[in-house]
Amino acid sequence: MIQNWFEETLYDHWRQSFRVTREITRIKGPMQDIALFETPGFGRVLTLDGVIQVTTGDEFIYHEMLAHVPVYAHGAVRSVCVVGGGDGGMLRELLKHRSVERAVLVEIDAAVVDFCRQHLPSVSDGAFDDPRTAIVIADGIEYMARCREKFDLIVIDSTDPIGPGGVLFTEPFYKDCARCLTPDGIVVNQNGVPFLQGEEITDTWKRRRPHYADVSYYLAAVPTYVGGFMALGWASASTRARTESSETIRARFAAAPVATRYYTPDIHKASFALPPYIREYIGK
Incomplete structure (x- = not known):
């Protein structure tokens, strides 16, 4: 055969x-x-x-963790910007939160959005057509450089730092994202698999430190992205959100629950515990 x-x-x-x-x-x-x-x-x-x-088998893990961790950590997310994310999965998870009033999707390649609308409709699950969604076809780094809007949350749902996604891992881009945050605003992004892509952890840490009050990482186990834990980058304009207590996260989830298959308040808190081999990449 x-x-x-x-x-x-x-x-x-x-x-x-x-x-x-x-x-x-x-x-x-x-x-x-x-x-x-x-x-x-x-x-x-x-x-x-x-x-x-x-x-379609395991995308829920990645999308849930990049969306719900910062939303529940922040506690009052109303405006979000997704850079990349042309499949619509990140929009789907973010728009589960009724507190979100506006979601801007900035995607460089219109062909990806059109393709996923046609062939992967279950991933976006109607999020492209949600009245809260605004789709902007533009280079993410150029959009953020010109942007004067303030967001409670910016999710960088990009490819690895190769090809069109490479510019979304640079210090000027991170600096512009910081300028576009509200006082308690948060930026999260996919940051590769540390066991195989440790330099991404180190580089992102160094490039973000000058521009944010709090820089860290949290983890998720996504089968497709082989090599151990996947790192999700965290940067915030304040130190409050990442250190919210387990009780606070549980209370927020109970007050405004969303349907999940991976995320829970307990996983939320545990995901910030970094093994020593990952902490080594940031000198801790």
Whole structure:
């Protein structure tokens, strides 16, 4: 029996493979090559330039942790900006919160949004058409440099620091994000798998420290992003949100619950406990 396999080659020394039961579509966009295929274990898998971005099997873990941790930590998020996130999963989770009045999605590649609307509607689950959503097709770094709006939360839902997503890991971008925060505002982003991408932890730490009162990381275990824990970057204009007590987080969740499959208030607090091998990357 002939079997087709997709092999991701993000690392030059380690590869992971997925058995492909059906290739749904493949297009060469103006900025990136986009492909979608089905697998037995992970459902539909979206790739950009050969690197896996999202799978319908486990995307809920990543999206829930990048959305709900800062929302419940802040306690009064009304305005959010998502940079990247063209699949719509981050919008979906953020808009579960009734407190959110405005959500701006800044995506550099319109082809990704159109593609995901058509082929991955379950990921966005109507979030693109929510009246609170504003979709802006623009380069994230240019948008933030010009932005005069203030946000309670900025979520950087980007690719790894290669290709179009590379500029979203630079100090000028982080500085502009800091300027666009409200006094207790928070910035979160995906920061790679520390065991394999430790330099991302170190670089982000150094680039954010001059511009935020509080810089740290928290963790999630996402099967697709192999190599151990995935690091999620945290930066805030104040030190309050990250240190809120377990009791406070539980009370906020009880008062304004959302449906989740991974996030809980207990996981929220535990996710900020960093193993020594990760703390080494930031000199702690």
